[in-house]
Amino acid sequence: MSTKETSMGFKPIEATSLTDLVELKLRDFLQEKKLKAGDSLPTEMEIAEALGVSRNILREALSRLRMLGIITSKKKRGMVLTHPDVLGSLEKVLQPQLVDKNTLHDIFELRLVLELGMADLLFMRIEEQHLEELDKIVKNDDSTNPSFRIKNEIAFHGKLYEITGNQTLKRFQSMLMPLFDFVLKTEKRVVAPKVSHADLVELIRKGNIDEFKKGMEEHLRPHLDALANINK
Amino acid sequence: MSTKETSMGFKPIEATSLTDLVELKLRDFLQEKKLKAGDSLPTEMEIAEALGVSRNILREALSRLRMLGIITSKKKRGMVLTHPDVLGSLEKVLQPQLVDKNTLHDIFELRLVLELGMADLLFMRIEEQHLEELDKIVKNDDSTNPSFRIKNEIAFHGKLYEITGNQTLKRFQSMLMPLFDFVLKTEKRVVAPKVSHADLVELIRKGNIDEFKKGMEEHLRPHLDALANINK
DNA sequence: TTTGTCTTTATGTAGTACATAAATACTAAT
DNA sequence: ATTAGTATTTATGTACTACATAAAGACAAA
Known part of the structure; x- marks a missing residue:
């Protein structure tokens, strides 16, 4: 007993x-x-x-x-x-080693939600110069090298946040990335998305926000599907 | 000098x-x-x-x-x-009196981004019982009473977060609400959205996620427009 | 096996002392 | 008179000592 x-x-x-x-x-x-x-x-x-x-x-x-x-x-x-410094205090506790699994999972979802909701802000603030910067990042994409793939992933999505002009959002994302990476590594293997970074840039260039939103959703689809199959 | x-x-x-x-x-x-x-x-x-x-x-x-x-x-x-407790540390610094104006503004945006991106998670987790709870909140809506309006606003959107099943997201939102309220009060007058809470519930019931997303965007339109007109 | 007691020990709290830097006032020199 | 230099004051920064307190562990007794 x-x-x-x-x-x-x-x-x-x-x-x-x-x-x-x-x-x-x-x-x-x-x-x-x-x-x-x-x-x-x-x-x-x-x-x-x-x-x-x-x-x-x-x-x-x-x-x-x-x-x-x-x-x-x-x-x-x-x-x-x-x-x-609002995010500074968050940063102090946001270490994969310390955070419990449930919270980690929640934060993983949170990041996806942010990514999906960012579109409006993005289109509101984007300028020609930004598109060129995105092009440069996309051109560097080397999917064959796995350790580099992560870096490129961070660079691309990080740039999107940067374009929103929201400093808090940008910092928030860069704090979440390591955790995101951590969860990905521990949970499941990588599934290639149907919509690539290059496709997303193309959609932004076309200027149709709805199409871009759908594109981003497809891009994140593997992650979203993974979430649906997890019984917390 | x-x-x-x-x-x-x-x-x-x-x-x-x-x-x-x-x-x-x-x-x-x-x-x-x-x-x-x-x-x-x-x-x-x-x-x-x-x-x-x-x-x-x-x-x-x-x-x-x-x-x-x-x-x-x-x-x-x-x-x-x-x-x-990840959000606990955030809570300690998230007081309107203390946070500087820029950060407050960023957080305001952050909240909108969350709201817009939440849809996928919402549809993934929603059940019949939730719809009834939303109905109840909508029925209580009394737009003529301004002080009550805020409470109802919090109740409705808070419920949406709750349905996502993401505890972190839910707590995050409830921490942000007072700040959101604070910003609204200091910045500008309220503009009635074209899409009401009742409309949103209707859209959820129809089960079409794309229509709901558009609906939510329209619902938040006054806020989004306000953001576009602000030169930070 | 349980209960009670004792000892040990790591944290919790208080008090004193002094170092250090910055504000202020004051003094001397050009 | 303005500047530079000096002395004083004071609030924070750091160290040390002392003791209270609670919990773990050991041991003894019922």
């Missing part, structure tokens, strides 16, 4: 550390005082005393906010609020 | 704190030792001594990893690697 403490419907008691609490208190403080980037905070000692904790604990909590880019501290000047 | 130190093309020297360095070292350690969830780490004292820093500094770095859910520590047992 198993003696796991989590059995019998008992939920394990959550032992929140003081640091966790202080972090929460700090967040509440920022929100309730409606502080925004540029505003400055009280000194460490003032906050620590106000909260009734040691400066040590406070600093452990502040360290977290510093990592997220929410605050920046300089000697003598004190601490000021800053604009956090 | 301006005397800003950042002028004249000089990049300010980056003063990385010891804590930042230690955080990096820890990440390197995890990666190089190929540690994964479940594995345990050396004790604080051992790590601190190995790195040649005080236990204090080490704990400030560990505190960050703890927040991200990368490690969990228990007394006596020591520290073990855990699966980080």
Whole structure:
């Protein structure tokens, strides 16, 4: 008989550390005082005393906010609020080794959804010069070399994101790519899509967004089919 | 004449704190030792001594990893690697007050891209019961009440994400909604879309994915048009 | 086999001390 | 008078010590 403490419907008691609490208190403080980037905070000692904790604990909590880019501290000047790097914090946890399988799977899907939905933004922002850049990437395509194929894949789709002009989208994609690659390697063999990169560029050039959307869907079809066959 | 130190093309020297360095070292350690969830780490004292820093500094770095859910520590047992909550870390920085305007704008676009690309996943996973739930939400629609309209908007689109069965996507969306709402309020007035929620449900029921995609695009048209007219 | 007690040990928290850099005021020199 | 140099102050950065606390393990008793 198993003696796991989590059995019998008992939920394990959550032992929140003081640091966790202080972090929460700090967040509440920022929100309730409606502080925004540029505003400055009280000194460490003032906050620590106000909260009734040691400066040590406070600093452990502040360290977290510093990592997220929410605050920046300089000697003598004190601490000021800053604009956090939204994707930077994502990047810190998005490592294949660390993320659990379900989440990895979800992210894999997420990436496909992005790819399919990107078309409108793409056509809105694309210019002649971009097409030439895409041509150059397509011309380099060497499907016989498997290790190169991945790089080219990244280059092509990465360029599409770049054309959208959405920096967040672009960075998001480049963060997702390694994970995507990881999932592909572990899950199944590669199936050649019916619509190639060259075909996609051709469709963009024709300027018909609907045809391009269909083309992209066909291009990603092997992945989509794979998803449909997986019972999570 | 301006005397800003950042002028004249000089990049300010980056003063990385010891804590930042230690955080990096820890990440390197995890990666190089190929540690994964479940594995345990050396004790604080051992790590601190190995790195040649005080236990204090080490704990400030560990505190960050703890927040991200990368490690969990228990007394006596020591520290073990855990699966980080990917979106949890995003949530910590995704507050309208903190995020800068450009990023906010990018995220706004990102949300639209997701919405447009979601269709394939949606049709792959939808069941009869879901349609009834959508019907119920649509029936509650009261466009005359502006504060309620937002809630209904969230309920409807949130349900769509839910149907995809992708937990990450669903949570992602629910995190983005407040920001989306924020951007809408600050940027421009609401334009009624030509295709209503009821129309969209009808299109799903017909089972034609292409028509649904077009419908969704029309539904989001006011937003898309707004994007096209903005010179970032 | 179970229960109770003791010891050990790694993390959690507090307090003190000092280094360091930056803002400010003040002084001296051209 | 403006600039350059110096001293002071102060808030953050880092280190060290001490002790509380909880959990694992060992051992003893029922």
